[in-house]
Amino acid sequence: MVKNEQGVGIVETRSVTFEQPLKLESGEELGPITLAFESYGKLGRAKDNAVLITHALSGDAHAAGYHTPNDRKPGWWNHMIGPGRPFDTDKYFILCSNVIGGCKGSTGPSSVDPKTGKPYNLSFPVVTIADMVKAQKLLVEHFGIERLLSVAGGSMGGQQALEWAVRYPDHILSAIPIATTARLSAQGIAFDEVGRQAIYADSKWQSGNYTLNDKVPAEGLAVARMLAHITYLSEESMHAKFGRRLQEKERYGYDFSTDFKVESYLRYQGESFIRRFDANTYLYITKAIDYFDLERDYGSLEKAFNHVTAKFLVLSFSSDWLFPTSNSKDIVRALKINKKNVTFCEIPSPYGHDAFLIPNEFQERMVSGFLNHVMKTNRQ
Amino acid sequence: MVKNEQGVGIVETRSVTFEQPLKLESGEELGPITLAFESYGKLGRAKDNAVLITHALSGDAHAAGYHTPNDRKPGWWNHMIGPGRPFDTDKYFILCSNVIGGCKGSTGPSSVDPKTGKPYNLSFPVVTIADMVKAQKLLVEHFGIERLLSVAGGSMGGQQALEWAVRYPDHILSAIPIATTARLSAQGIAFDEVGRQAIYADSKWQSGNYTLNDKVPAEGLAVARMLAHITYLSEESMHAKFGRRLQEKERYGYDFSTDFKVESYLRYQGESFIRRFDANTYLYITKAIDYFDLERDYGSLEKAFNHVTAKFLVLSFSSDWLFPTSNSKDIVRALKINKKNVTFCEIPSPYGHDAFLIPNEFQERMVSGFLNHVMKTNRQ
Numbered sequence: 001m002v003k004n005e006q007g008v009g010i011v012e013t014r015s016v017t018f019e020q021p022l023k024l025e026s027g028e029e030l031g032p033i034t035l036a037f038e039s040y041g042k043l044g045r046a047k048d049n050a051v052l053i054t055h056a057l058s059g060d061a062h063a064a065g066y067h068t069p070n071d072r073k074p075g076w077w078n079h080m081i082g083p084g085r086p087f088d089t090d091k092y093f094i095l096c097s098n099v100i101g102g103c104k105g106s107t108g109p110s111s112v113d114p115k116t117g118k119p120y121n122l123s124f125p126v127v128t129i130a131d132m133v134k135a136q137k138l139l140v141e142h143f144g145i146e147r148l149l150s151v152a153g154g155s156m157g158g159q160q161a162l163e164w165a166v167r168y169p170d171h172i173l174s175a176i177p178i179a180t181t182a183r184l185s186a187q188g189i190a191f192d193e194v195g196r197q198a199i200y201a202d203s204k205w206q207s208g209n210y211t212l213n214d215k216v217p218a219e220g221l222a223v224a225r226m227l228a229h230i231t232y233l234s235e236e237s238m239h240a241k242f243g244r245r246l247q248e249k250e251r252y253g254y255d256f257s258t259d260f261k262v263e264s265y266l267r268y269q270g271e272s273f274i275r276r277f278d279a280n281t282y283l284y285i286t287k288a289i290d291y292f293d294l295e296r297d298y299g300s301l302e303k304a305f306n307h308v309t310a311k312f313l314v315l316s317f318s319s320d321w322l323f324p325t326s327n328s329k330d331i332v333r334a335l336k337i338n339k340k341n342v343t344f345c346e347i348p349s350p351y352g353h354d355a356f357l358i359p360n361e362f363q364e365r366m367v368s369g370f371l372n373h374v375m376k377t378n379r380q
Numbered sequence: 381m382v383k384n385e386q387g388v389g390i391v392e393t394r395s396v397t398f399e400q401p402l403k404l405e406s407g408e409e410l411g412p413i414t415l416a417f418e419s420y421g422k423l424g425r426a427k428d429n430a431v432l433i434t435h436a437l438s439g440d441a442h443a444a445g446y447h448t449p450n451d452r453k454p455g456w457w458n459h460m461i462g463p464g465r466p467f468d469t470d471k472y473f474i475l476c477s478n479v480i481g482g483c484k485g486s487t488g489p490s491s492v493d494p495k496t497g498k499p500y501n502l503s504f505p506v507v508t509i510a511d512m513v514k515a516q517k518l519l520v521e522h523f524g525i526e527r528l529l530s531v532a533g534g535s536m537g538g539q540q541a542l543e544w545a546v547r548y549p550d551h552i553l554s555a556i557p558i559a560t561t562a563r564l565s566a567q568g569i570a571f572d573e574v575g576r577q578a579i580y581a582d583s584k585w586q587s588g589n590y591t592l593n594d595k596v597p598a599e600g601l602a603v604a605r606m607l608a609h610i611t612y613l614s615e616e617s618m619h620a621k622f623g624r625r626l627q628e629k630e631r632y633g634y635d636f637s638t639d640f641k642v643e644s645y646l647r648y649q650g651e652s653f654i655r656r657f658d659a660n661t662y663l664y665i666t667k668a669i670d671y672f673d674l675e676r677d678y679g680s681l682e683k684a685f686n687h688v689t690a691k692f693l694v695l696s697f698s699s700d701w702l703f704p705t706s707n708s709k710d711i712v713r714a715l716k717i718n719k720k721n722v723t724f725c726e727i728p729s730p731y732g733h734d735a736f737l738i739p740n741e742f743q744e745r746m747v748s749g750f751l752n753h754v755m756k757t758n759r760q
Binding site: 025026027028122125126183184185186187189190191193194196197198200201202203219220222223226227230233235238239241242243244252254255256259260262263266267270283287290291293296321 | 405406407408502505506563564565566567569570571573574576577578580581582583599600602603606607610613615618619621622623624632634635636639640642643646647650663667670671673676701
């Protein structure tokens with residue numbers, strides 16, 4: 001594990017509020033909007049060294065470093081961000097914000113609706129990946145950054161990177177979509193929907209109004225998380241990590257307590273998630289992931305990429321079956337048809353979809369080299 | 381679809397009760413035991429033409445035919461059973477019983493415990509595949525059948541076929557384990573556990589005592605079923621059947637009602653399941669599937685098959701990722717090491733694990749030819 005002192009050190013989450021309402025894809029308006037964000041490294045005088053990191057479903061603005069010296073865990077992409085790391089804070093200004101619809105400081109369903117003085121809950125409008133990106137654009141402008149050196153993220157973060165490249169061709173030099181898709185598969189939508197149904201099924205959910213009476217739908221959210229967690233791993237890595245080994249017993253219990261290590265692990269994943277995540281946000285964010293579809297928006301993926309100017313680094317992982325390599329190849333093919341500059345690599349890894357969050361030499365080298373190249377080419 | 385009049389026609393589920401308690405693998409005893417069963421075709425005078433069909437998680441004794449002329453659907457393996465079909469009722473006597481632990485007429489958690497006069501609920505002992513098979517042996521003996529021509533089933537039904545071959549080598553001539561495994565993967569256990577957690581999370585489950593107050597944990601059971609259903613299909617078949625098509629709308633709803641066809645389909649699957657299945661039985665049967673492990677029981681799969689005498693037909697389906705071909709190959713390898721008579725085929729199909737329930741020419745021909753051969757060889 002990378003040590004604290006080698007990384008960005010102690011950081012804090014800040015926030016900025018934009019008063020002007022944002023026009024959403026649904027036609028509704030949302031505002032004022034607060035965005036929680038963190039930044040690492042220094043923005044150069046020319047403001048040409050900014051990289052936006054975009055997070056996945058359960059991520060947040062805290063991508064690197066520690067909030068206090070006592071924190072048990074650093075930010076979610078800590079091994080990727082810091083001096084000498086791929087997102088090198090000696091060179092780049094790294095920015096990461098919690099998405100709108102989130103529950104980690106940005107405006108989302110648990111925020112107070114200024115019109116009513118009460119939490120939005122399900123009156124919060126459904127937001128899309130494009131809406132999240134439009135809000136991020138405000139943050140980037142807030143820093144006076146005309147053009148981002150790169151937008152990089154995995155999974156839903158990769159969807160945002162794609163959206164940035166398509167929506168703001170004049171404002172980004174490169175994009176690094178990792179373990180992602182331009183349109184989620186029917187199977188992916190199905191898993192998301194069952195997760196939502198698990199939340200709806202929790203009697204404490206109360207049609208999303210649980211914040212009013214302070215009883216949260218923890219059990220439904222835990223089921224959703226446990227299910228999703230299986231899809232983030234691979235059969236191979238689960239076999240290696242757990243197999244059919246029993247949890248602190250020699251023989252089967254012949255009851256419904258925990259028998260297998262994999263059951264114990266999943267229960268732990270569910271229990272720890274409910275302490276840090278909001279059930280309504282889970283609904284909104286999975287919906288945004290399901291809705292994202294560049295083919296639908298532009299007629300085809302080829303057309304979507306017509307006006308793209310960004311250089312691309314597209315990465316996938318060999319054992320990822322939720323956002324499989326074939327999805328990345330669809331992106332690469334459509335970019336190539338448009339004669340865009342694209343580098344692609346399927347990284348060998350047994351860790352499934354979660355591989356992008358785990359230290360991996362290939363990913364680190366590819367990102368590092370690519371960003372170096374983009375920076376150098378831009379300054380020539 | 382095969383027409384009613386071409387099959388076994390109108391059938392009925394009967395039952396038989398065995399007073400003597402059954403000694404279970406857990407050490408507990410269960411009795412009296414009632415088994416619900418159906419039979420098709422005629423048991424020959426020599427009683428050498430009997431085939432036992434074993435069912436999967438949500439199956440029952442009603443494998444073929446119709447209970448009334450108005451039934452919308454026939455038994456679950458209707459296309460496989462009947463005159464001229466693979467399980468040819470002109471030649472064979474076909475027997476199928478609901479497993480113990482079930483909710484379709486055999487003794488299970490919703491049955492009344494004679495000791496208390498109340499439903500067992502969670503006081504019902506945890507039963508295993510071996511226990512189910514021991515109960516089936518009583519039924520076979522009840523018919524005076526010394527040796528079964530074959531035991532055939534898919535998924536959990538295949539686990540029972542394996543157990544029969546290992547446990548009663550002198551009492552079966554052949555086994556047809558289809559789309560099954562000698563030990564479920566960590567990923568498979570994980571999916572089962574999340575299904576159970578969805579049931580536990582339903583406040584109406586009441587630690588299994590819902591029958592007492594007549595409010596059933598329907599929502600939790602529906603979530604479990606929706607989740608499991610995804611694992612029975614393949615990404616490929618879901619893409620072909622649903623893709624990202626919307627359900628009776630042209631554009632996204634930007635709300636949490638149904639957007640995609642695949643969501644509508646899953647909701648329907650959940651809703652129809654809760655009308656025909658019991659939540660506690662779901663817990664018990666998934667536990668039996670998870671526990672089944674011939675390697676654990678015998679030290680290795682090779683050792684498990686040491687004393688097997690049955691001829692084997694092992695079938696898997698190319699797109700089945702829940703009980704993948706590699707699991708079938710493990711069985712075949714261990715049988716071959718023991719120099720047993722085994723035929724294996726991976727059948728090409730896009731339909732995932734559910735393929736064994738769907739008409740498939742390969743499966744039909746393989747089963748038909750194999751049974752013919754076993755019958756002929758036996759009578760020589």
